[in-house]
Amino acid sequence: MNDLLTGIETAFHLILTADPEVLNITIRTLQITFSSVLLSTIIAIPLGAAITFREFHGKKALISVIQTLYALPTVIVGLLCYMLLSRSGPLGDLKWLFTPNGMIFGQTILIIPIMAGLTIAALQAIDPIITDTIRSLGASRFQFLKSHLREARFAIMAAVIVGFSRAISEVGTAIMIGGNIKGHTRVLTTAISLQTSMGNFNLSLALGIILLAIALIINLFMGFVQNR
Amino acid sequence: MIDIRNITKEFDGNPVLTGVTETIRKGEIFAIIGPSGQGKTTLLRILGLLQKPTSGEVLLEGKSLTHVSETDPVRRRIGMVFQNPIAFRESVYHNIAIGLWYRGFGKEAINEKILQKLDEIGLSGYENRKATTLSGGEKQRISLARIMVTEPDILILDEPTANLDPVSTDIIEDLIRYYNKELGTTVIMSTHDLMQGQRLADRVAVMMNGRFIQSGTIFDVFTRPCSVDVAKFIGMGNILPGKVIRKEEGMSVILSHGIEIHAIGDIPVGTQIRMAIRPEEITLHTGPDRWSSARNVLFGTIDAVRPFGIISLISVKSGELTLSVQVTWQSIRELDLKPGVEVVLSFKAPSVHIMPEENDHACL
Numbered sequence: 001m002n003d004l005l006t007g008i009e010t011a012f013h014l015i016l017t018a019d020p021e022v023l024n025i026t027i028r029t030l031q032i033t034f035s036s037v038l039l040s041t042i043i044a045i046p047l048g049a050a051i052t053f054r055e056f057h058g059k060k061a062l063i064s065v066i067q068t069l070y071a072l073p074t075v076i077v078g079l080l081c082y083m084l085l086s087r088s089g090p091l092g093d094l095k096w097l098f099t100p101n102g103m104i105f106g107q108t109i110l111i112i113p114i115m116a117g118l119t120i121a122a123l124q125a126i127d128p129i130i131t132d133t134i135r136s137l138g139a140s141r142f143q144f145l146k147s148h149l150r151e152a153r154f155a156i157m158a159a160v161i162v163g164f165s166r167a168i169s170e171v172g173t174a175i176m177i178g179g180n181i182k183g184h185t186r187v188l189t190t191a192i193s194l195q196t197s198m199g200n201f202n203l204s205l206a207l208g209i210i211l212l213a214i215a216l217i218i219n220l221f222m223g224f225v226q227n228r
Numbered sequence: 229m230i231d232i233r234n235i236t237k238e239f240d241g242n243p244v245l246t247g248v249t250e251t252i253r254k255g256e257i258f259a260i261i262g263p264s265g266q267g268k269t270t271l272l273r274i275l276g277l278l279q280k281p282t283s284g285e286v287l288l289e290g291k292s293l294t295h296v297s298e299t300d301p302v303r304r305r306i307g308m309v310f311q312n313p314i315a316f317r318e319s320v321y322h323n324i325a326i327g328l329w330y331r332g333f334g335k336e337a338i339n340e341k342i343l344q345k346l347d348e349i350g351l352s353g354y355e356n357r358k359a360t361t362l363s364g365g366e367k368q369r370i371s372l373a374r375i376m377v378t379e380p381d382i383l384i385l386d387e388p389t390a391n392l393d394p395v396s397t398d399i400i401e402d403l404i405r406y407y408n409k410e411l412g413t414t415v416i417m418s419t420h421d422l423m424q425g426q427r428l429a430d431r432v433a434v435m436m437n438g439r440f441i442q443s444g445t446i447f448d449v450f451t452r453p454c455s456v457d458v459a460k461f462i463g464m465g466n467i468l469p470g471k472v473i474r475k476e477e478g479m480s481v482i483l484s485h486g487i488e489i490h491a492i493g494d495i496p497v498g499t500q501i502r503m504a505i506r507p508e509e510i511t512l513h514t515g516p517d518r519w520s521s522a523r524n525v526l527f528g529t530i531d532a533v534r535p536f537g538i539i540s541l542i543s544v545k546s547g548e549l550t551l552s553v554q555v556t557w558q559s560i561r562e563l564d565l566k567p568g569v570e571v572v573l574s575f576k577a578p579s580v581h582i583m584p585e586e587n588d589h590a591c592l
Binding site: 127129130132133134135136137138139140141143147150151153154 | 273276277278298299301303304306307308310312314316317318326327329330331371374375378
């Protein structure tokens with residue numbers, strides 16, 4: 001119990017004094033996570049919309065597969081990306097293994113299914129009368145899409161938040177693709193894992209509090225936007 | 229203006245429309261009436277270009293609408309309002325502006341049009357309200373404004389007041405009439421509210437079993453139903469079998485349950501017929517007073533009194549014939565009407581509507 005209290009005390013000390021290493025890790029974490037969320041948003045939302053509004057054979061099966069991939073283990077994504085990015089792999093020429101780019105690549109793949117799946121769910125939840133009204137008003141294809149995405153915007157924002165939360169909190173892909181190299185690919189989760197194994201609970205706790213605080217701020221911001 | 233030619237529609241092999249044919253004229257209010265589940269909505273969705281028919285064709289000013297693409301400009305001439313009032317999760321202003329944005333109108337033009345529409349629908353000052361928080365009636369007014377602000381040539385309304393209270397219904401009906409008169413918009417609507425059909429429509433069509441069983445002016449359909457099904461649906465009451473036995477002074481004499489009844493109509497002698505007499509067109513007397521002017525006079529005994537609020541239906545047996553008569557609550561008290569009382573019924577020959585029996589389920 002005492003350990004925990006000291007830990008929290010140290011944590012706030014590190015945060016308030018803007019400890020260079022803590023700051024460095026936090027900024028890198030945000031850079032990597034935001035990049036993968038941005039990339040994934042660009043891919044997953046149009047993908048989800050295309051799947052929702054197009055009729056094709058195997059649509060239901062595809063949606064089931066996407067939903068199954070919500071539970072995609074991070075270490076499996078790590079393994080796959082490792083094989084893709086390793087020097088002898090198909091994407092070896094990119095030289096992304098053990099780089100932040102590689103981590104962004106891995107996290108993007110990790111969160112595309114959940115973001116696409118939740119986008120599909122968000123669009124499917126729109127009242128069919130809204131769809132009929134949009135068609136009846138003579139929307140072009142682009143206007144049709146835009147009006148639907150706008151109507152589902154809160155649910156789609158939630159999809160982005162879920163993607164963000166999964167990306168910032170995962171450790172498997174980050175450690176396997178990034179390699180936890182100090183000053184280069186070390187992020188909050190991999191740092192916590194390392195510091196804990198080294199017995200530096202205070203630092204681990206500080207990093208954990210920062211991680212949670214980031215998640216809290218993002219959620220508060222989204223709540224604010226939704227209530228506006 | 230709109231030619232509907234033998235439209236059929238099947239869903240998974242189940243026929244919903246079985247051959248609808250009708251011409252809708254420019255500038256009229258055309259109401260489709262009929263019981264629920266007979267295909268009214270499906271037909272309107274086909275006319276609104278939201279669904280394609282299985283077979284048949286719809287022509288707008290001679291041009292086929294059956295195979296228009298999802299983005300054909302003709303869509304913008306046809307607007308549709310649906311049964312359930314809905315609103316986009318946006319401000320009232322945004323809700324009405326959507327169709328104008330789709331059409332690329334400028335900011336000022338949009339602003340002017342929307343303020344005018346808000347005024348017309350009686351929601352001035354509501355522009356910044358969240359539309360989803362409004363009542364069903366208000367949402368339905370916004371739905372109407374959203375379509376009408378785009379000035380369509382044809383407005384399609386699918387049971388627009390089915391989920392609304394009477395006050396909201398009145399407002400929507402007034403707006404439909406206003407847009408039809410002021411803008412000349414052709415209105416095609418469905419309703420299961422017969423009174424609404426009569427209040428609004430220039431012409432009506434009765435839809436049963438996936439097709440129009442009768443269409444015509446309000447007067448035609450509501451006073452001269454072509455079949456027993458239609459007569460029952462429009463609430464004619466007193467539908468009885470009979471046979472034309474002779475002609476007399478330009479009238480047909482019908483024998484029904486052993487009683488002779490005079491009717492107007494040119495059905496040949498010897499034909500098996502059905503006749504319908506509206507309960508409100510039969511007069512009930514208890515003494516020897518002024519019944520003599522009516523062509524049909526029957527003596528009978530009250531069988532039952534069924535109260536319906538201020539109006540009651542009294543069923544009277546005259547020999548084998550039973551007729552329902554509408555009587556006010558006051559008359560029942562004053563004349564002390566109750567089962568067993570002997571009464572006289574009188575009604576005029578034009579009040580008896582006759583239909584050939586072979587028309588029972590099909591007449592167009």
